Amino acid sequence: xxxxxxxxxxxxxxxxxxxxxxxxTALRLALHLLKQDQQVSLNLAESIxxxxxxxxxxxxxxNIADEKLCSICANLRRDKSIVCIVEDTRxxxxxxxxxxxxxxxxxxxxxxxxxxxxxxxxxxxxQLFAKFPNExxxxxxxxxxxxxxxxxxxxxxxxxxxxxxxxxxTIARGIAVGSELEYTDEITLGRSLNKRISYxxx
Numbered sequence: 001x002x003x004x005x006x007x008x009x010x011x012x013x014x015x016x017x018x019x020x021x022x023x024x025t026a027l028r029l030a031l032h033l034l035k036q037d038q039q040v041s042l043n044l045a046e047s048i049x050x051x052x053x054x055x056x057x058x059x060x061x062x063n064i065a066d067e068k069l070c071s072i073c074a075n076l077r078r079d080k081s082i083v084c085i086v087e088d089t090r091x092x093x094x095x096x097x098x099x100x101x102x103x104x105x106x107x108x109x110x111x112x113x114x115x116x117x118x119x120x121x122x123x124x125x126x127q128l129f130a131k132f133p134n135e136x137x138x139x140x141x142x143x144x145x146x147x148x149x150x151x152x153x154x155x156x157x158x159x160x161x162x163x164x165x166x167x168x169x170t171i172a173r174g175i176a177v178g179s180e181l182e183y184t185d186e187i188t189l190g191r192s193l194n195k196r197i198s199y200x201x202x
Contacts, residue, residue: 001027008034062107062124064089072096072105079103081138085128085157087111087145090182095143098190103141106131111144111153120156128157132164139167141196169196 001023003009008030015026033041057063058070065071072078072092082103086092092105108123131137142157144150158168171193 061105062109062127063092063105077102080136082141083131083137083139084141084143085154086143087150091143091145094182094186094189095193098186098193100190100193103139108153111147111149112156113149113152123153125157125160129160132161132166137166139169141193142168142170143193144170167198169198171196 001012003012008027011030011033012023012026015021015029016023018026021029033044055064055066056068058065058073059068060073061070063070063072067074079102084095084101084103084105086095086105086107087110088107092107095101095105106124106128108125108128110118110123112118112120112123140157140161142154144154154170161168171189
């Protein structure tokens, strides 16, 4: 692709590094920014720098946060007896948008995927298991995408925590097998949470 200037080419190259953004879309975005006031670009650059410099991970659940505790863990109204296990922050956002869940979360940072070389040690498993035994936690909700990797991860967690007096549930299969949690519509996801069932690792 030929570019009218080196600056446009550099901008397109950097924008195209983002997931789901091809060179044509990157060019369209670069040209759009070029037409805007300089302050628009400055605001965008500042927000990206703040994203990298000011955000951190919650020390309790590993959700993205502005402080040591995320807004969910710091909320005294949340039900601390229920912990929902999710793959990443996108799943927390998806579940929160249903307004059907009032417990806490734990973000694994991924799922076990042997084919991709991801094992339990690559995730926050050690930090999760360190929470037990904890008399405050009565139920663990396995809200992982119904894929082979998600099921493998759920099976691993349930086996590891089998010795504890803990109710382990999984979201109902209103979500299509093989689909990603973050793309599930809010109504289906909300119903799946409300109709969660006991997880059987046998």
